[in-house]
Amino acid sequence: MSSAAKRLIVLAGVFFLSLLILLGRLLYLQGFQKETFVAKREKRQLTWASLPDRRGAILDRWGDVLASDAPGYELRMDYRTFRRKHPFALLLHLDHLLRQLGREGLVSGKALAYVDGLPRFVQAAERLLASPSSLFSNNQSWGRHIAEVCRFYAFGFIHYLFLPEERFFRKRALLLLDFKRKALKGDPVSISSFLAKETGIPSQLFLERIPKTLTHWSRDLDRLSGVLSQSLHFPGMPGKSGDLRHYLDALDAYFGRRARSAQRARKAQAQKKAGASSSWLSRVFAKDKGSLNRLSSLIYLRFRIEDQAFLVSREVPLDPVVALVLGKREGLPGFVIHESLRRIPNPKLPWIGLVREKAARPKSPKILLSYEGGKLDQDPFDPNKINFSDPEWLEWKRIQRLRALRKRRVGVDGLERALEPWLTGIPGKRRVVRDRFGKERNQRSLLREVPGQDVKVSLDLRLTTYALKALHSALNGRKRRLPPSQRAAFALVDAATGEILVLAWIPERVNGMRDLKNTAAQIWHYALLGSTVKPFIAFQALLTQGLAVGEGFAPCTGLWKPKGDRVIHCDGVHGSLQYLGVLPYSIAHSCNVYFAQVGERLGLPGVAEALAHFGLWQLGSRYQSPPGLLVDPAGPVPRPGVRGPHGAPKPVKGSLGSLYIPRSPARRAIGYGLEAPPLAVARAYAGLATGKLPGLRFLLRVGGRDVPGLPAQNLHLDPAFVKEVHRGLEGTVGPGGTAFRSGVGRLGAVGKTGTAEISRRFNNAWFSGYYPEKSPRFGFSCVFFGVPHGVHGGDQPASAVRIFLEAIGKDPLLQKRYPFLRDPK
Amino acid sequence: MSWLTEAPTHRTRLGILARFPFSLWFFAFLLSGIGLLFLHSTEPTKPAYLGQTYRQTQAILFLGLGLIPFAWIRRRSLLGLTPWIYGLSLSALLLLPFFGVTINGARRWFALGAATVQPAEFAKPALILTLAYLLRERPSNGWWAALILPGLVLAGPFALIASQPDLGSALSLIPVYLAISYAAGASGRKILLLLLLGLLTVAALYPFLHEYQKARILVWLGLDQMSGNLGAGYHLKQSLIAVGGGGMFGQGISQGAQNVYDYLPYRSTDFLFSVVAEETGFFGSSLLILLYASLSFLIFRKANQIPDRFGRLLCVGAGAFFASHLLIHTGVCTGLLPPTGLPLPLLSYGRSSVAGAWLCMLLVGHACVRGERSLAGGARA
Structure with a gap:
């Protein structure tokens, strides 16, 4: 064999050996490491997208929609993309850096x-373009990474300085904008001169473009801001609205805070490891060599944290936004529109339909409780016991992320919250493939959502709307105009069936915003009753003393002093009361002196029995909010003792003075210290009207199935006693009665006023009763909370009832639904 | 490797046409066809890639078929033209800083209307021709004649290409130079010594490298986590995901996730092998490597069959050209070498690259056709 042939063999051999190494490497990557790389690929490309479940609709008794889901659009924002592609963001972050x-x-x-x-x-x-290019060179003392980030912002800004449509100009400028390759020299020449030198474009042209281009970008932001002005979701500030620029500032601050918090956490973790790890980041965190390293790690952490789409607005009108977000490729980088389901409340009843998103996170890592290797029997979250690279731990983290995706919309309060088990479905999910730019390109798997069930409730939307109008109208009462922020409630129940027909209250909004913490407080919070209880006390008196009740009573002189208690005042001076017929008269005039004496005779047990008979006294339990649902048998359950306006316990020595004896039966009999929600009072008056205490019924149908109501409780009332009390209630709305001036009596309704002192300056003003008086069909209760001293139950509350009854009497549709409205008398 | 050193059987009986290496041309067209298939696979994923397959097909057919007649150029004429060809390629590289266009921060191209020409690709066959011309006379084992003089011929194009900057193309010249020198008679020990010196020089020159080059080296060595995620290491990371994710059988043509979903950068040029590996898996990519290596081996075999020294060195140079490009390109794609932009001749997109590859094939063709009649390569090794 010749020497040349030998040399060729050597060359071929070297090549062959290299090939073997190459093939070995390929086998290693593709044969043994495949799973690792597939996992890396999927981590980047595959994401889960949540499919919102349709929340069940809430319908009123006639099928009118109170709240339902409608397909809509929500706007999300990837702030990282925005920061990297919007000139304003690039300038801002460079300035901050x-x-x-x-x-x-x-x-x-x-x-x-x-x-x-x-x-x-x-x-x-302009300042940026006038800066020396050496500012961004690696020769700075900032370190290579930070210099690179600075260059990124600077050249990124110049990149996006040019309008997208001016391609040729832009293309030439783009040639030098690859910041990774352009390690600037330490020349003192300005950036604009540097650009001019590199591109051949006069530096003046760069400067001239700045106002034009920034105006263009600013205009787009302002247009979107106009569309979203009322619906922005500020991070960590629910309900706040405002300018999109404020929103961006808030979002920027939010990510900054999160990055700093993550930095602290990782530093603590790295210090625990005592520098055992050799990774760059661990070294930075553990040693914390200086501010530059801290800044560098902060940039890195923030880069990772921003990798999520943040909700900008849930209620996006598609048409105006489509041109801004979807129609332009570079107009508003980072903004993405998603399809979603929006809860559309009935505009007349905005308190129904209030939902929020809640991530279904696992409460405890059950998978770890069965983990044997780590001995996690005591504290599954103890980081010293968890091997963070353990596949089981990684699996749990994965599941946790998936569950976080399965966000559920839950009711905030009121009906939405109470009906949660039926309204909520199960969200679906799908696995999608995203390309490098985050665009959805393909779908891998789909798990369909399960919609929630529709619920039909007993409310009558039309009646409720009239009730709301009546409450608003009554604010401008004849005697005293009340502020728009005045709280009031109106409850109406069907006297025969106990179905709740009206639940209305004002205000629906406080300072223009929904009161998220207390959306329905007015309708089911406990309020001091005052004289509203007197008809029930009267029944008990009739039961124990017969129709001759009042014999031997002291005449009303405007004040009366019970034994061991301070003086009780009466608004009117009724003089020497005749024995026969004194009870209706006392009810009509709400005579405190009379009922205090009744109370003294009944004693505390007698008063309690009177109230318990009508469902207004039940020891030992609190009312479940909201009222009248399936599990609520008894209705109102006030507890003995003085309570504040929201049911909070109060000391005995309240604002009413040191002489006040809370357990005095005389005071109890005139309504002191007794509390109940308006709905409970309406039910009690319905019982008074019909002789049967109805079981409150709120749900009529759930998901196509009828929900039976609770049976009414027969009160076994003597008709003679009923007549006597009814005379009293008639007198209340008749001439000389406490509610006469409201005119409610003319419409065929009877009731009782009540004015309960809740402090020296404020009262609760009630008007409760039934309608129509001859054959009662509705039990109602209207209360204005905390009205100024001097406003009584016969003023705004009785007026509200009158306005309501007038309105429903004229409505042909309601006359069709409730025929007795045509001729109530 | 007896097949490599077997005596040719068709020595003189067949005509001049029969001596043309049709088998090599067949291999080259086969590889080009495979390249077109995967170029087509990258096309729908990015608007910028649209039309690449069509333009590449045109270039392959025009150059692959059009250059065949030039294989019969007279040896004497070729030898006479060699200094001019070398000078021309060197001049083109020299003029590049003044008249070239900058793309992605590098000035490697002349703009000819809508098209661009990359002189470095033409410098490669020119260098092979020049080195073969220089070492055609007689075997030499001395430093000057076997290594330093050819090294000076290499230094010009190497320095000019590296300064563009295009370190990948510049480095691909070194194996060609070493292979030709070794085949011409240079001592293996001296070559090893030279390689060692080269490595030390590279280490010494590290501070003078561009920032992005330093970053790539650091990322390749696993010393820079941040750049690995953000900048310099992005290409390498995505390429490894593509190659590793392909598994044993691949994801199917035009089905590679890294390719289709636009994660893999420069996938029609510098990372084409990653697309192949992702879509055809270990078996497909190994087959491609073996096919490509077969082309190089066949060229080496031709080198052994060619009686004259000039023709043999041309073949060795061309074989080393294809072998080095294969090793560097696949090495970069699989993370064996630091990331550098080097296309895979005959497969990757780029008409200059295609032209360079077919010119190398032309040199092989010429060596085969004109081998026996050559008077210039008198001394036989």
Whole structure:
């Protein structure tokens, strides 16, 4: 064999050996490491998308929709993309970074913010182009990574300075904008001169473009801001609305806070490891060599944290936004529109339909409780016991992420919250493939959602609407005009069936915003009753003493002093009361002196029995909010003792003076210290009207199935006693009665006023009764909470009932539904 | 490797046409066809890639078929033209800083209307020709004649290409130079010594490298986590995911997730092998490597069959050209080598690259056709 042939063999052999190494490497990557790389690929490309479940609709008794889901659109924002692709964001972050590095920012004074006007951004851009290019070179003392980030912002801004449509100009400028390759030299030449030199474009042209281009970008932001002004979801600030620029500032601050928090956590973790790890990041965190390292790690952490789409607005009108977000490729980077389901409340009853999103996170890592290797029997979260690279732990983390995706919409309060088990479905999910730019390209798997069930409730939307109008109208009462923020409630039940027909209250909003913490407080919070209880006390008196009740009573002189208690006042001076017929008279005039004496004779057990008979006294339990649902048998359950307006226990020595004896039967009999929700009072009056205490019924149908109501409880009332009390209630709305001036009596309704002192300056004003008086069909209760002293139950509350009855009497549709409305008398 | 050193059987009986290496041309067209298949696979994923397959097909047919007649150029004429060809390629590289266009921060191209020409690709066959011309006379084992003089011929194009900057193309010249020198008679020990010196020089020159080059080396060595996620290591990371994710059988043509979903950068040029590995798996990519290596081995075999020294060195140079590009390109895609932009000749997109590859094939063709009649390569090794 010749020498040349030998040499060729050597060459071929070297090549062959290299091939073997290459094939070995391929086998290693594709044969043994496949799972690792597939996992990496899927982590980046495959994401779970949640499919919202349709929440069941809430319908009123006639099928009118109170709240339902409608397909809509929500706007989400990937702030990382925005930060990297919007000139304002690039300038702002460069300014912040320079300040963090101890340099003067791009603008003088305080740091740049999105909310700043256009001139400040123009000033910052001009300052940037006038800066020496050496500012961004690696020769700076900032370190390579930070210099790279600075260059990214600077050249990124110049990249997006040019309008997308001006391609040729832009293309030439783009040639030098690859910040990764352009490690700038330490030349003192300005960036605009540097650009001019590299591209051949006069530097003046760059400067001239700044205002034009920034105006273009600013206009797009302002247009979107206009569309979203009422529906922005500020991070950590539910209900706040405002300008999109404020929103961006808030979002920027939010991510900054989260990054700093993550940095602290990781530093603590790294210090625990005592520098055992050799990774770059661990070294940085553990040693914490200086501010530059801290800044560098902060940039890195923030980069990771921002990798999520943040909800901007849930109620996006698609048409105006489509041109802004979807129609332009670079107009508003990072903004993405998603299809979603929106809860549409009936505008007349905004308190129904209030939902919020809640992530279904696992409460405890059950998978870890069965984990044997780590001995996690005591504290499954103890980081010292968990091997973080353990596949089981990683699996749990994965499940946790998946569950977090399965967000559920839950009712905030009121009906939405009470009907949660029926209204809520199960959200679906699908696995989608996203390309490098986050665009959804393919769908891998789909788990369909399960919709919630429709619920039909006993409310009558039309009646409720009239009740709301009546409450609003009554605020402008004849005697005293009450402020719009006055709280009031109106409850109406069907006297025969106990079905709740009206639940209405005002205000629905406080300072223009929904009161998320207390959406329905007015309708089922406990309020001091006052004289509203007197008809029930009267029944007990009749039961124990017969029709001759009142014999031997002291005449009313306007005040009366029970034994061992302070003086009780009566508004009217009724003089010497005749024995026969004194009870109706006393009810009609709400005579405190008379009922105090009745109370003294009944004693505390007698008073309690009187109230318990009509479902207003039940020891030992609290009312479940909201009322009248399947599990609520007894209705109102006040407890003995003085309570504040919201049911909070109060000391005995309240605002009413040291002489007040809370357990005095005389005071109890005139309504002192007794509390009940308006709905309970309406039910009690329905029982008074019909002789049967109805079981409250709220749910009529759930998911196509009828929900039976509770049977009414027969009160076994003597008709003679009923007649006597009815005369009293007639007298209340008749001439000389406490509610006469409201005119409610003319419409055929009877009732009892009540004015309970809740402090020296404020009262609860009640008007409760039934309608029509001859054959009662409705039991109602109207209360104005905390009205100023001097406003009584016969004023605004009785007026509200009158306005309501007038309105429903004229409504042809309601006359069809409730025929007795045509001729109530 | 007896097949490599077997005596040719068709020596003189067949005509001049029969001596043309049709088998090599067949291999080259086969590889080009495979390349077109995967170029087509990358096309729908990115608008910028649209039309690449069509343009590449045009270039392959035009150059692959059009260059065949030039294989019969007279040896004497070729030898006479060699210094001019070398000079021309060197001049083109020299003029590049003044008249070239910058794309992605590198000035490697001349703009000819809508098209661009990359002189570095033409410098490669020119270098092979020049080195073979220089070492055609007689075997030499001395430092000067066997290594330093050819090294000076290499230094010009190497420095000019590296300064573009295009370190990948520049480095691909070194195996060609070493292979030709070794085949021409240079001592293996001296070559090893030279390689060692080269490595030390590279280490010494590290501070003078571009920032992005330093970053790539650091990422490749696993010393820079941040750049690995954010910048310099992105290409390598995505390429490894593509290759590793392909598994043994691949995801199917035009089904590779890294390719289709736009994660893999420069996938029609510098990372084409990653697409192949992702879509055809270990078996497909190994087959491609073996096919490509077969082309190189066949060229080496031709080198052994060619009686004259000039023709043999041309074949060795061309074989080393294809072998080095295969190793560097696949090495980068699989993470064996630091990331550098080097296309895979005959497969990757790029008309300059295609032209360079077919010119190398032309040199092989010429060596086969004109081998026996050559008077210039008198001395037989």
